[in-house]
Amino acid sequence: MPLLNSSQRHRVGFSLNGHSVEGDAEPRVLLTDFLRHEIGATGTHVGCEHGVCGACTVTVDGMLTRACLTLAVQIEGCDVRTVEGLATAPDRLSILQAAFRRNHALQCGFCTAGILMSLDAFLREVPTPAEDQIRDLLSGHLCRCTGYTPIVRAALEAAAELASRQPAVQSHHV
Amino acid sequence: MQKSAATSYAKPSPEGPWVGRSIERVEDGALLTGRGRFIDDLGVDTGTLHAAILRSPHAHADVLSIDTVTARSVPGVFAILTGAEIKACTASLVVGVKAPVECWPIAVGRVRYVGEPVAVVVASDRYKAEDAVDLIDVRYAVRPAAVDPLSSIAPLAPLLHDGFPGNIASDRHFRYGDPEAAFAGAVHRVSIDIRYPRNSCTPIETYGVVAAYSPSDDAFDILANFQGPFSIHAVISRALKVPGNRLRLRTPPDSGGSFGVKQGVFPYIVLIAAAARMAGRPVKWIEDRLEHLSASTSATNRATTLSAAVDSNGQIRALDWDQIEDCGAHLRAPEPATLYRMHGNLTGAYDIRHLAVRNRVVVTNKTPTGLNRGFGGPQVYFALERLVQRIAVELGLDPLDVIRRNLVPSDAFPYRTASGALLDSGDYSAGIDLGAGEGGLDELKRRRDAARAQGRLYGIGYAAVVEPSVSNMGYITTVLTPAERRKAGPKNGAQATATVAIDPVGAVSVHVASVPQGQGHRTVISQVIADIFGIAPAEVRVNTEVDTAKDAWSIASGNYASRFAAAVAGTTKIAADRLAARLARTAASQLNIDVSDIVFRKGRVGSATNPDNSLSFSRVAALSHWSPGSLPDDVGQTIRETAFWTPPQLTPPDDEDHINSSLCHGFIFDFCGVEVDRITGAARIDRYVTMHDCGKILHPAMVEGQIRGGFGQGLGAALLEEFCYAPDGSFLSGTFADYLVPTATEIPEPIIVHMETLSPFTPLGAKGVGEGNCMSTPVCIANAVADALGEKDIELPLVPAKLAAFIHGEEIAAPASMRISPPPAAKSGERNLHGEGRERIDAAPAAVWAMLLDPNTLQTVIPGCHSVEKISDTHFRADVTIGIGPVKGPYRAEVKLSDLEPPHAVTLAGFAEGVLGFGSGQGRIILTPDRDGGTTLDYKYDAAIGGKVAGIGGRLLDGAARVVIAQFFASLARHAGGGNEPSGGLLSKLRNLVRRRQ
Known part of the structure; x- marks a missing residue:
């Protein structure tokens, strides 16, 4: 350096x-x-x-x-x-982002960016995680709005969807 | 813990109304992709400067001098403002009680809490501003601090304000019914003493303000992530000495959580606006986390004695409340509102006709309090529901039977409570049946019995809570006497506003002055509008920002008191209904049918009986722009409608101090099973059930989001969160490693049960739901722990150490061989150090004695010392730099010697102060000659650390301070040619220390 x-x-x-x-x-x-x-x-x-x-x-x-x-x-x-x-195009959401929206896994959205980054990296490493593993990962993030459960649900749903090898691009519009 | 949530509301059909459906939020697309627009995301005007704030390290001290000369020389620094300058261009913030006290947004001559602003530096960027903050030299004369609310009102306690004699800002007695007779005639009197701790819902986004001043207009333009109530606008404009129409206050599109807390940004709005005026440039300030935790605001802590007159069957005849409310160092608007928000609801969910109340508001050397989710509810229900549990224990009854026996009867609504609240609707006993049934209470009792049969500590707790929403803006005047109120004029109501507008292509826009911080207001409003106009929610654009220069707003505007669903969404319906009625008449005239036959459906306006006869909504909606003459004569325009709504039930307090403090009253019934680990004392929530009746549910997923979020914060308050203060008022919880917020591994999923009893007083039948679990959850968990342990005096937060003390008694000190140094102070929250040590020195006591009194030697042996100045034979002044890991800072130290017994013993008293905080200590040194002509030096000390360092990980710093003290004596010994070999640097010593502690 x-x-x-x-x-x-x-x-x-x-x-x-x-x-x-x-x-x-x-x-x-x-x-x-x-x-x-x-x-x-x-x-x-x-x-x-x-x-x-x-x-x-x-x-x-x-x-x-x-x-x-x-x-x-x-x-x-x-x-x-x-x-x-994270999203593949400006008017689209990634599978994880779309799962967040479906599950109301955010309220104020301030902590969300960091949580998405952690989960995105984690799901690449651990494609079929158990709930406990998701909660353990999320313990490195503080969210004051949601009580975390909807975030856990969104992560599990996204993991299942990613694992089912659907096309990686979603048609959800932002 | 069960993972699935039981729900009792029916899913609406896809053809049914939009209200009541959990549609995806319009807010989320931007928030999920990094395109949110929070205050610090927005650009600022060219030339905007940045502020950093120098804050008090002391809880209570006179400011003797502030030297800013060096700081001003930092390149990029434009202005440095102290209390004197701010006072010269502002007026005192108004105080909520009648008393001759002033309240400034910055210390004026005296600091009264750790973190109180002392100076504001305005510079070209934040880093330079912080550089300059470190170079401001402030001299303080420390005063004794009043930290605890009970001791602050004791005789001879240090006084904070001359205008609050005895530190009491208000002392009022209230009496409803005949409580004396009820107590005299009761079979039992059951009492409980409660100490509710200090905590805060702490949003993840901190405060932010961008302020500009135009001298030519004498007007301020301010952007702040303020949340309301906008009654505070009047407080700000008065403090800035401009009429309200010269204070333009705007809010950013997104706000990163608030939970009431961002109401507390308003003193900083005044401070930064004054700085912008004096700097002649726009000024931006973003609070950091240490500032936020230590000095933004917090909920009140409260000491309560509550007694009940009880019949032998558990029926409560009367309550006697004695509440001592700790509002911190200043009574900032709208305090003491926390104490009076619940005044109509002091009997909770119960039918109790006789009530005595004494309310005292006290000031202490802690951060001033303000809005916080639950606002008075957690404090009141902790006392009330703990009392109900105690009644059951003392009378040998089932706690749920005591609750049921005292509930407001189902046929009594609307029910007027003893102190004046009008409970709008409800069926409390049905709610309890529903919650107990769907939440599996019988099965939970079997789990408890099975656990207890195995010798485990398992308890069940209950809480029945009435959740008030939509505050009466006049409730706070209950703190005044009727005579004072008559003089001040009536205050009441809760004006809500909504504007619905239609543009030239028939597109619908809505503005509400609701300032959400993540609650999804834009989505819910779009649902309400979609149902009225027969269009899709996605076609409606909703704006929830406030601009006081352009928007319809009033003092009640903002996001607090759970007023959105009941008041704001309802007012939007009123505005849209008015427009729809005029559009219906327009369409009826165009279609040549009767207006009673008109329906709005699927984007069209037309005949209900003949679906073929219709026009597109946008065509009818745009007509008022393109062809006003085509509208029926008396329809007027259909372009824009602003509705104001204030409920007539919200009347001012009457001469007997009855107050309908809130419009709506939801009902919550919670119960939970908690197991306390016999060894560690950790409380584990086995199951948590929460039954809510919040009236009409507008968006089920958002309602559950509010419940889960409130539950998470309630659980944090119950188990983890507390703002800790040392006895000298030092703040000890300045990081998220010290102030513990629950994470995903600590918050279980609650079982949520719903019922819907519509409110007859609100346009949509909805009630608030956002704050209930902050009121019910702390006491529900505490009741379960009380049941598990069979204990009475349960104090939050229920950390394992506290519960372990119940199980095992006070902790036994470790054996001497295991100690790394004398045991740390055991008392929770104390940051005091005691220590002792011994060094052998290769010099006779007389030589060592001379060294101790020699500035040159001291300069060599004091770790990090740059210079020592001898003021007198027994008084030295030193400049030192002490580094603890990455936290390194300069300190100015004063050392005085006393009790001199040359060359055998001396007492050293020292005080060191720097930008990172201060330390003080006293030590006795004893020199004993040994056989080899050397000296054995024994030392013992007591020391305390305060200021910023105490708030950021004191555990680490205690060890570091011990190392520094030991280093001084070791260095002294080496200087004289003896002592032990140096065992590495400070870092390695710290590492050893940490390793040994693990």
């Missing part, structure tokens, strides 16, 4: 949801602030800035990451995925 000057802004180039983007950041700038206010990707939310609430969860090179505990300069050259990249 190059030596960075704390008082200077550094160019950070990375891939965001498959598109090359770049922006400038001081070494101390958090990835959350960088994504939201420099890059303009505001779908990733900030709930606690100490890694507990999970609202800011993204993936960096495939690894689930708390963006609030990551510095922007750390993602130079990385593949970053956020909630904006």
